[in-house]
Amino acid sequence: MNVGDLIGALNAACSTDELRRVLGDAFGDRELEIAYWLPTHGVWVDDFGRRMDVPEPGPGATVVERGGAPVAMLMHAPSSVADPAGLAPVMGAAALALENARLTVDVQTRLEEQAALQRVATLVAQLRPADAVFAAVTEEIGRLLGARTANMVRFTGGAAATIVGAWSDVPGRFVPVGAEIRLDSPTALALVLQTGQTARVDDYSALTGAYAIRLREMIGVQAAVAAPIRVSGRLWGGLTVSTIDDDPPPPADAEQRMAAFAELVSQAIANTEAQRELMASRARIVQASDDSRRRIERDLHDGAQQRLISVALGIRLARAGVADPEATAAALDASAADLALALQELRELARGIHPAVLADRGLRPALLAIAERSPIPVELHCELAERLPPPYEAALYFTASEAIANVAKHARAEAVAIKVERNGAAVAIEVRDDGIGGVDPSRGSGVRGLADRIESLGGALFVASAPGEGTTLRAIIPLPA
Numbered sequence: 008m009n010v011g012d013l014i015g016a017l018n019a020a021c022s023t024d025e026l027r028r029v030l031g032d033a034f035g036d037r038e039l040e041i042a043y044w045l046p047t048h049g050v051w052v053d054d055f056g057r058r059m060d061v062p063e064p065g066p067g068a069t070v071v072e073r074g075g076a077p078v079a080m081l082m083h084a085p086s087s088v089a090d091p092a093g094l095a096p097v098m099g100a101a102a103l104a105l106e107n108a109r110l111t112v113d114v115q116t117r118l119e120e121q122a123a124l125q126r127v128a129t130l131v132a133q134l135r136p137a138d139a140v141f142a143a144v145t146e147e148i149g150r151l152l153g154a155r156t157a158n159m160v161r162f163t164g165g166a167a168a169t170i171v172g173a174w175s176d177v178p179g180r181f182v183p184v185g186a187e188i189r190l191d192s193p194t195a196l197a198l199v200l201q202t203g204q205t206a207r208v209d210d211y212s213a214l215t216g217a218y219a220i221r222l223r224e225m226i227g228v229q230a231a232v233a234a235p236i237r238v239s240g241r242l243w244g245g246l247t248v249s250t251i252d253d254d255p256p257p258p259a260d261a262e263q264r265m266a267a268f269a270e271l272v273s274q275a276i277a278n279t280e281a282q283r284e285l286m287a288s289r290a291r292i293v294q295a296s297d298d299s300r301r302r303i304e305r306d307l308h309d310g311a312q313q314r315l316i317s318v319a320l321g322i323r324l325a326r327a328g329v330a331d332p333e334a335t336a337a338a339l340d341a342s343a344a345d346l347a348l349a350l351q352e353l354r355e356l357a358r359g360i361h362p363a364v365l366a367d368r369g370l371r372p373a374l375l376a377i378a379e380r381s382p383i384p385v386e387l388h389c390e391l392a393e394r395l396p397p398p399y400e401a402a403l404y405f406t407a408s409e410a411i412a413n414v415a416k417h418a419r420a421e422a423v424a425i426k427v428e429r430n431g432a433a434v435a436i437e438v439r440d441d442g443i444g445g446v447d448p449s450r451g452s453g454v455r456g457l458a459d460r461i462e463s464l465g466g467a468l469f470v471a472s473a474p475g476e477g478t479t480l481r482a483i484i485p486l487p488a
Contacts, residue, residue: 017104023054026108030101036083043109044077049259050153051080056115058153060255071098071105079105119151138184140272141172144246148268149174152261154248156181156226159236159272161244162200166190171244180226180251192216195233199245205262207232227251234265236272246272317345370400374407374425381411383420383440389427395434399484402460403427403436406468409457410438410480418442418478432486433466439479446472457482 013033020026023041031039042051042059051059062068066085071078081101126147141159149157158181159172166189175181182188190197192214198206208214209230211223222228226249233247246269250256258264321342365373371389378385394400407425414420420442427436446454458468466484 013100017100020104023108023112026104030081031083033101034081034083038084040082041105041108042080042082043105043112044079045109045113046076050255052112054112056112056119058255058258060253069098071102073102073106078102078109138171142174142184144268144272145172146174148246148265149176149248152232152248152257152264153250153254154257155251155254156228157246157248158182158196159244159246160188160196162242166197166200168196168200168244172246175226177251182221182226188218189216190218192219194219194222195231196245196247199233199235199247200242203235203237203242205232205234205266207257207262209256222249229254230256232257232261232265234262234269236269238273243273315346318342321345365400365404366397369394370403370427373400373404374427377404377408377411378425381423382415383411384422385411386422386424388425391427391429391434396487398464399434399486402464402466402484403434403482405460406436406457406480406482407438409454413446413454414438414440414442414478417446418444420477429486432488433483434486435481435483437479437481439477441477443474444472444476444478445474446470446478454480 016029031037042061051061064070069081145157156175160168170186173181195206195208228249231249236244321338420440423440461468461482469481472478
């Protein structure tokens with residue numbers, strides 16, 4: 008086939024199969040194979056974007072270049088080229104066609120990667136269970152990078168980790184889900200744990216440690232790359248792909264490509280944790296409601312109810328002893344005293360449920376009432392231009408009330424400051440004391456209950472309490488538009 012006919016045939020080839028046939032005829036080898044160089048990935052691939060292990064350039068392995076950069080490699084029988092010098096016209100004619108084919112393969116590879124990301128993103132958006140996302144991500148990234156086995160782990164403290172995702176295209180050649188491992192030698196995952204960054208280890212042959220030996224001797228791992236998984240800014244775990252036996256090492260851009268999948272895993276974990284926290288918060292709210300109802304029932308029974316019973320008995324005694332003015336007067340005086348105490352107890356009970364001053368006069372007078380009842384001096388700064396919706400005023404009021412109660416019980420403080428301010432579309436309250444500090448927000452139902460109330464309005468509660476430096480409790484709540 009002369010060069011003119013070759014150019015015509017190459018131009019007419021509309022598929023990689025036809026291109027292979029035309030070049031096979033030109034080389035006199037119908038078994039000719041083509042590998043395409045993907046510079047973005049740093050690997051040789053076949054027509055379907057799958058990695059290929061190619062020989063060194065030489066007889067039987069001819070590299071086709073365009074603009075000084077490799078485009079493809081033609082792998083053919085060395086004896087099929089009788090005149091190596093005569094290859095130049097063939098290479099020149101084939102370069103453009105191979106470049107076009109390479110671009111097609113590159114686009115297809117990118118589309119497959121995007122499709123894989125889309126499949127995982129759909130699982131995340133559907134709020135599928137985390138273990139389903141872990142399994143899907145592990146398989147997708149393993150296949151995408153041409154690895155033979157892949158794992159996802161969760162770091163559980165120190166050098167310990169737990170396998171949460173596993174995949175292999177060779178039966179039994181993986182570490183199963185649920186396995187407990189120790190990252191005590193510099194595997195790719197161990198480097199991720201140490202540095203928080205992506206890592207690559209191209210030779211596992213000399214690594215010691217039970218996990219590394221298990222990978223090498225039981226699975227045949229020769230090389231691996233790993234990427235960190237972060238959730239809410241903290242290092243949660245890692246994703247790793249490995250090549251085994253005589254497979255080529257992971258592609259040059261494996262770390263970057265894994266990062267996109269790791270981000271989806273992070274979102275899936277964050278979704279799961281948010282759902283778990285929401286369920287826990289709802290359970291706490293229900294429990295707090297039940298506890299409050301029981302407390303009200305107890306306080307009514309032990310306090311105001313008993314006082315009112317005493318008033319009723321006193322009135323009966325007064326009526327029975329009407330002929331004795333002194334006894335009648337004494338009975339009525341006792342009944343009046345009991346009635347006054349009952350009214351006071353009912354007012355205290357009502358203040359705990361929802362203080363009348365808050366509903367009638369607003370947040371600042373209600374906070375002033377808290378300050379006046381406090382056994383510790385309270386400095387109040389609350390200058391709101393207008394009243395807030397009732398749920399927001401209640402949240403701010405009870406935040407201050409609970410904080411002051413905690414200070415009085417535990418802080419050994421000499422002074423407290425309450426500050427309420429509106430900043431744009433949010434309102435914030437800060438309660439600061441000069442006590443002993445050292446408060447653990449995770450302990451005690453009071454702070455947790457406040458956090459639930461604040462979070463139910465879309466806000467957040469923050470506690471800073473270094474030992475010896477007092478405690479600052481701050482709540483920020485976005486206001487409705």
